Amino acid sequence: MNVLKFGGSSVANATTIENVIEIIKEQSREKALFVVVSAMGGITDLLLKAGEEASTNNENYKNTLAEIEKRHLDTVKALIPVINQSAIISKVKAQLNTLESLCEGVYLLSELSDKTAAVIASFGEMLSSYIITEAAKVKELDITFKDSREVIVKTDSTKIAIDYKETNTKILSFHKENTHRICLFPGFVAKTQDGEPTTLGRGGSDFTAAILAAAIDAEQLQIWTDVSGMYTANPKLVKQAKPVSHISYQEAMELSHFGAKVIYPPTIHPVLDKDIPIVIKNTFKPLDKGTAITRKVDQRQKPVTGITHIDNIAIISLEGSGMVGIPGFSKRLFEALFLDNINVILITQASSEHSICLAIESVDAEKAKSILDRTFEFEISKKKLNPVKIENEVAIVALVGDNMYHHQGLSGKMFSTLGKNNVNIRAIAQGASEKNISVVIEEKDIKKALNILHERFFEVKTKQLNLFITGVGNVGSKLLSQLEQQNKYLKEKLRLKIRVVGLSNSRKMAFDEKGIDLNSWEKFLVDGEPANAEQFFKTAQEMNLRNSIFVDNTANPDIAKIYKHYLAESMAVVTCNKIACADEYTNYEELQSLSRKFSASFLYETNVGAGLPIIDTLNNLIASGDNVHKIQAVLSGSLNFVFNNYKKGVTFHEIVKQAQQEGYTEPDPKIDLSGIDVARKILILARESGKIMELEDIENDSFLPQDCLDTTTVEDFLNSVKEHENHFGKILEDAEQKQCRLKYVAQYEDGNAKVGLQHIPVDHPFYNLEGSDNIVLFYTDRYPKQPLIVKGAGAGADVTASGIFADIIRIGKK
Template identity: 55%
Template sequence: MKILKFGGTSVANAENIRRCIAIVESKSDSTIVVVSALGGITDLLQHTAILASERDSSYMSSYTTIENRHLEVVRALIPVANQAGVLSNVIRQLNELETLLQGCFYLGELSSKTKDVIFSFGERLSSFIIAEAFKFRAADCVHVPSGQLIKTNNRYGRAVVDFAMTDQLIQDYFAKDKHAIYVMPGFVAESKDGQITTLGRGGSDYTAAIVAAALHAADLEIWTDVSGIFTANPKVVKQARVIEQISFQEAMELSHFGAKVLYPSAIEPILPKKIDMYIKNTFEPNSNGSLVTHASLDDNRIVRGISNVDNIALMTLEGPGMVGVAGISKRLFEVLAKEEINVVFITQASSEHSICFAVTKVDAHRAEAVINDEFAFEIDYGKVRPVQVELGMSIVAIVGNNIKSHQGVSGKMFSALGRNNINICAIAQGASERNISAVILEKDAKKALNVLHEAFFEEVTVQVNLFVMGVGNVGGKFLEQVYNQGDFLREHLKINLRVIGVANSKQMLFNEEGLDTEAIKTLNETGVPMQGYAFLEQIKELNLRNSVFVDNTANQGVAMSYESYLRNSIGIVTCNKIACSSTMEYYRSLKFLSKKYSASFLYETNVGAGLPIIDTIKNLVASGDRVQEIQAVLSGSLNFIFNQYDGSKPFVEVVKQAQAEGYTEPNPYIDLSGVDVKRKLLILARESGYGYEDSDIKVKSFLPERCAEVQNVEQLFEILANEEAHFKALLDMANKKGAKLRVVANFKKGEATVELQAVDGTHPFYQLEGKDNIVLFYTDRYTEQPLLIKGAGAGAEVTASGIFADVIRIANKLN
C-alpha cells in the first residue's frame, strides 16, 4: 500500500491536479491519496467566515470566488457529458457552505465549532472532485470521508486524535474494502459524537502520517511544490540545496524552527513505527527529493540545515527577587500554559536573575498581561520588574546530529554573524546539542541565513557584494576588471564578486541578483535619482552579507559619509583621499569604527595608485619599526606633466594631455596646487604613527598667484595659457643646472613640506619616467639605505587594479 499526500499548490488548479493523477497512476501498488484544499482556498474560507461574522456583506463576493474556483476545476477535469452528477454534488456542498456563512452573518459570531465545519469544505470539496477525476479515467477509485476513520476529541481547531480507535478503524476499513486508489481529504476529522473537527496547522500531512502509521506502511510520500527539504529556505538563500537524506530528529528540529515544507505533526505518528518519509516535487516528479529516515546516516556533515522563525517576541522576566527562589519558572510557564501560549525558545542565566523566552508575536500582548498579573505582588514590591517585551525578532537555528561531537560549531556560528554586524539578543542550545538557536532582529534574518549558509555549506567560496560609486574613468576600469576576472576568482581563489549596485552623481541602479555589464550601461536611462544618502539607504535596506562600498570618486560629501557605512558593517574600499586627509579626529573615527563593526576600511590607492605603499607602512609599524623620514614624488600626474614639458608646446597643453589620459584629478588644479600631494603626504605621516593635521604640512606652490583665484577648469586653463612665461622660466632654470623638475614631498624631524625642486642627475628622483611615483622610507631599521618603492602612480588602469586588489584582500579575510 502506497500513501501519497498532495499539498495545496499541487492541487491548485486542473492542470496541477492532472500532474498529481499522472504521479498516482505511475504507482503499481494500491494507493491512498490524501489531498489538501485547492491552493489558497483555506485562507479564503477563513477570510470569508470572518467577514460574515462581522456582518460585512462583501463576504458574498469571497464566497462567489470560492464557488467559481471549484466549478471551474470540475469543468476543466470532467467532460461535459459526465459533469452533471459531479456538479450536482459540488453545488450541494457549496450551498451548505453558503448557508453556514449566512448564519454567521445573521448571528454576528463565529464559534470554534462553526469554524471547523466551514474550514473543512476546502478538503472535502477538493478530495471529492479529484476522486471523480480518477473515476472518469476508468480508475478503480473510491472517495473516503476521513471523518469516518480519524476520530478525535471535541477540541475544535486543533483536535486531539484518539489513536486506539482511529488505528482500528483505518485497519478494518482497508482490510475489507479493496480498491486501486483511495482519495481522502486531509486536515478533516470527526469527533466521537459525529461532529466535524480539524487537525490544525499541517493537518493534511498529519492525516497522511496517521494513515501510514496505522497501516504500518513502508514509507510515506509528501508531494509539494519544492524538491525536498533544503539546507535553508531557497527563497531567501539562493545557494541552498536539497538535503538528500536527513534523520527524523534533524527534520523535527528544522520543522520546529520554521522549515515550512515539513510539519512536526506529520512526523510524530510515523517516528515510532520507523516509517520513512519522502518529500517530493509534484512539478519535478523525477527529482530524488529528500528522504527523512530512521536509519543512521554515514556522512560527516556537521550541520544538516539552517532555519528560522519570524514574527517572534522576545520576553524577559528579571529581578533580584528571583535569585534562589523556588517555583518562579513553574509559575511563569504554568500561567502561559493555561493561556495556551506556546513558548518557542527558553534560556536562563546561571545567576537565576532573569529568564528569557520567546513567543510568537500574536501571543505577545496576552503573554505580557498574564505574566504581569501573576507576578503583580513581586512587581509592586520591586522584587521583579514588569516583563520586558521586544518585538520584531526572529529565531535562527543550525541543526545537525553531529553538532554534539564537534568542537567550535557555536563559535563559528556566532563569529560569522558578528562579522556581519548581526546582533545576537539571546542564545539557546539544548542538552541534546542537536541545534543551536539565536534570537536576532527580524530585519537581519535574511542576511543571517545567507551568512550561516555560506559558513557551513559554502566554505570553499565566499561571496562579496559590491556597491560601486563612480563608474567613469577609474570606476569603469574597475568594473571591467571585476567582470573579466570573475571566472578566475571563482575557480582559483574561491571568491565570487557580485556587483549589486552602481551610481554616478545623478543616477543609481540596483539588482539584488547582480548587475551585468549591459545593465550598467543603462544606468542613466534605467536608474533612479541619486540624492543625499539614497545609495547608502538602499544598501542598508538590502542588508546583504559581505557588503563592500567601493568609492571611485573624489567627492567630499561621499568621503564624509564613510562613518555611516562602517556603522552598518559595510566595508569600504576607496581611492578618494579626502576622508583620510581630513581632520585627525575623523581619520581616527573611521579606524575605530572599522574595528568596532568588523568592517574593512582599505585605501591603498590613496597614495601611489596601485603601488603597495600604505600596506608597506602598516607592515613596518606592525613589526615595531618607526618611520623617521619620507622623501617622495607622490603625484604621477605632476611627474608626467614635468617629464612631458620641454618647451616645445605650452604648459597648458601638457596639462590638458594629462587630464585627457586620466592622470589628473577631474579638476587639475588639485594636482597643480599641491593639494593632492599634500593629502598623500598627510596620509603617509598618519599611517606612520604621527598625529598630523592638514595645517602641519607646508606647500610651496609653483603656480602663479593668479591661479589661487580660479573658479573652474576653464578659467584655470585660461590663466595657465597666459602665464606660459612663468613655466618657461622654471624649465630654463632647471635646464641650466642640468636638473629636472619634480614636486617633492618631504617629511623629517617633525617638518613636512611639498615643493617643486630641481633635482640633478645624482638624485634618485632624476630618472623617474612618465607617471612614475617613488617613495623613500628611512626608518629605525632602514637608516643609511632607504626602503624604496617605485612604479606607475597614476592612471585609471593602475588605480583600478589597486582598488581591485583591496577588494580581494577583504574577500580573502572572509574566506
C-alpha cells in the same frame, strides 16, 4: 503499501490535479495506495475569511463564497467530460449550499465558534478529495473515496490529541474490507469521540497521512509538495540553497519546528516509532530525488544539515532580583502561559537567574504581557521584578544537524559570521544534544543572516561580495570593465563572486539586488533615479545584503562624509578619494575606530600610490615592530608626468592639458599642481606611521603663481597657466642649468612634513623616475641607510582602478 499526501499547491487547479492523478496512476502499478489530499491551494484561507466576514456582519462573505464556488466548478468542468459532469456538479453544489447555510447562520448570530470555524474550514478538503476521486475514475483508476472523519478520532476538539486505539482499529478495519487499489482520503478533517466534526490544525493533512501510514505499517510515507525536498535553507530567500537527500527524524523535527514549511512536526511522531521512511517529493518535478527521512543517516562530512528560521516572533523578557533563587518561579511563569494556550518557542535564562527571556508568536505578545504582569503583580509592585518587556519584529534563526556535536567551534563560527555583517543577536539557545543552535535576531536581518550562514556552512568555496559603487567616470568605468573581465577568473581561482548591486554618478543612481549587467551598465544607470548620496546609503542599508562594500571613485567631499554611516552598518568602504583620510585627525580616527568596532574594512591604498602597495607596505612594517624615521617620495604621478615631459619647444599649458586628457590628473588639475594632493598623501602616510598631524601642519612650497591659485574654475585655471608661461619656463631653465630634473617631492622626517618642487641631481634615486611613476623611500630601524623602496606606475585610471580592485579582493579573501 505506500501512503501519499498531496498539498494545496499540488491540487491548486485542474492542471496540477492532472499531474497528481498521473503520479498516483504510476505508483499504483507497483503498490496499493492510500492517498491524502489537502484543499485546493488558497481555499482554506478563503473559507476562514468567509466565516470571519459573516461573523462581523460583512456581506462580502457572499462574494468570497462565490469565488470558492467558481474555483471548484471550473475545476470540475476542466477535469470531467461533459457527459459525466451533471451528477458531480450537483453534489459539489450541495456541499457548497451547506457551506452557505452555515455562513448565513454565522452572519445572523454574529458569532463564529471554534466548532463552527472547524466545520467551515473542513469543506476545502471534502470538496477537493471528492473532485479528485471522480477525476481519477474518469482516468479509469481503481479508486474509492473514504471520509477521514469516519476513521480518525480525536479525544478533544480543541487539542491535537488522537485516540490512537480507536483510530487504528477503524483504519485497520477499513483496510481489510477495502478491495480497491487506491483509496483517497481528505486530509485535515476528523471527529471527536462524541462524533463532533473537528480538524487536526495546521499541517493537518500531513498528520492525516502519518496516522494512516502508522496504522497500516506502510512501507513509505510520501509528502508531495511544490519543492524537491527539504533544503539547506529556504530557497525563496537563499538562492544557493540545495535539497538535502537524506536526513534523520530528529533533524526533520528540528527543521520543521523552526519554520521549514515542507513538513510539520506532528507528522513525524506517528511514523517514527514504526520506523516508516518519509520521502518529500516535488509534484511538479516527480523525477527529482527529493529528501528521505529515516532514523539513521549515513556518515556525512558537513556538520550542519540545514538552516531554518521563524519570523513574526516577539521576545518577552522578565527580570529582577525577585527571581534569584526562588523555587517555583519558572513553574508559575510557564503555567500562566500554558493555561492561556500560549506556545513558548524558545527559552533562555541567565545563569544568575536575574532574567528570563521567552520567544513566542508576535500575535500573542500583548496577551502574554498582560497575563505575566497579572501573575507577578505583587513582585512588580514591590519592585522585585520589572514589568514585562516586549520586543517585536524579531525572528529565530537556527542551525540544525545531527553531526554538529562532533564539531568544535560551530557556535563561534555562527556568531562571528553574523557579527561581521552587523546582525545583532538578541538571545541564544542551544540544546544539550547540540543538534540545534538558535539565535534571536531582528526580523529585517533574516535574509542577510540566512545567506551569510549558508555561505559560511555550505558554500565555503565561494564568497559573494555585493558592491555599491559611486563614481563611474575614468576610474569607475575602468573598474567596472576590470570586474567584468575578471569575473570568470575570480570565481574559478579565488572563489569570489562579485556583484555590482548599486551604481551612481553625479546625476543618476540605480540598484538591482540580483546584480547589474556590466555589459550594459550605462543604459541601466541612465534609466535610474536622481542621484543623492544620502539616499544611496539608505538604499544600501535597506537592501541589507551580506558582504556589502561601498566603493567611492570620486573626489567628492560630501560623499567622504558618509563613510562613517557605511562602517557603522558593517559595510566595508574602499575609496580612492583622499579627502576622508586627509580630513581633520578626529574624523580620520573616527573612521578607523568604526572600522575596528564594526569589523568593517576601510581600505584606501589608492589614496597614495594608485595601484602601488605603499600603505600596505608601511602598515606591514609597523605591524612587525619597525619604526619609521623618514619618508621621501614622489607621490604625484600626474606631476611627474608633467615635469618629465615639459621641455623646450612645448608649453607648460600643453603638457598640463595632455596630462588631464590622458587621465593622469584629477578632473581639476589645480588639485595636483597646487601640491594639495601630494600634501594629503604625505599626511596620510604620516598618520599611518602613527603621527597625529593636520593638513595645515604640512609645509607646501607651491610653484604656481598666486594668480593660478586664486582661480575658481578649471577653465580659468588653464587660461592662467597659459598666461604665466614665462614663469614656468624660468623654472625649467634653472633646473637645466644645474643639470637637474624637476620633481615634486614629499618628505616626512622627525614629525615634520613638507612638499614642494625640487632640483634632483643625476645621482639621486629620483632622477631616473620616468613617465607617471611614483617612488617612496622608507627609512626605518631596519632600513636606516639603504631605504626600502616602492616604485611603479602612480597615476592613470587603469592603475587606480586596479588598486581599488585589489582592495576589494583583499576584503573578499578575509
